[in-house]
Amino acid sequence: MGDRRRRSMRTALVAEALRVALAGRIRTDPAAGLDIVDLGGGTGGFAVPLAVEGHRVTVVDPSPDALASLERRASDEGVSELVRGVQGDAAELPEVAGKSTADAVLCHGVLEVVDDPVQALQAMGSVLRDGGVLSLLVAQRNAVVLARALAGHLAEARTALQDPDGRWGPADPMPRRFDEAGIVAQLAEAGFMVHTVHGVRTFADLVPAAFVDSEPGATEALADLERAASQHPAFRALAPQLHILATR
Structure with a gap:
């Protein structure tokens, strides 16, 4: 399996879980879409597909180069009017995104590098509306x-x-990795209620690429195995990443 296909498999399960969570936030008029903030969203790997689905996405990222790539990607997909890039970091999130303005906040691969994870989580909580969804992806110890x-x-x-x-x-x-108990405790300290925890990439990084490429149906079978193992406590504990959905 090529690197691109492996990356697609890794993000697909996160995107599936996020899509289900967002469905619970759809307003009276589904066509209106949601207001989403993607902290550290970089070039728009999640933001642009969400905009294609009709959501308004603000990407907050410290890298001007990443934000320039985000702008090009959004333009290529015809969703420039739904995607806004803002230079900033977790500490600046309430100022650059606005308090109580978002139906969902994405924080994927960012909590590992911030100065204070709990303060960063509190900042994310401050931009969420009541009942808003946090999608958190962290590296696991x-x-x-x-x-x-x-x-x-x-x-x-x-x-x-x-x-x-x-x-x-x-x-x-x-700089930092988490275990499930530790990150759940930090979320609680920041005022979040955890709803689901999924393991990500439990097998995708281990199964030999040559086998998956050569065996008919192996890609689909591996995806099915990842999906089944993602919520199994024993295998979730071995996953390189944890995907957590929480509300504030």
């Missing part, structure tokens, strides 16, 4: 412990297991 051990880096695996931030050493490029 357990997966990197297993990965370092299987690669023969046993000392690094033990370090990641015991380190408060789930890092395997000074050279680890990831």
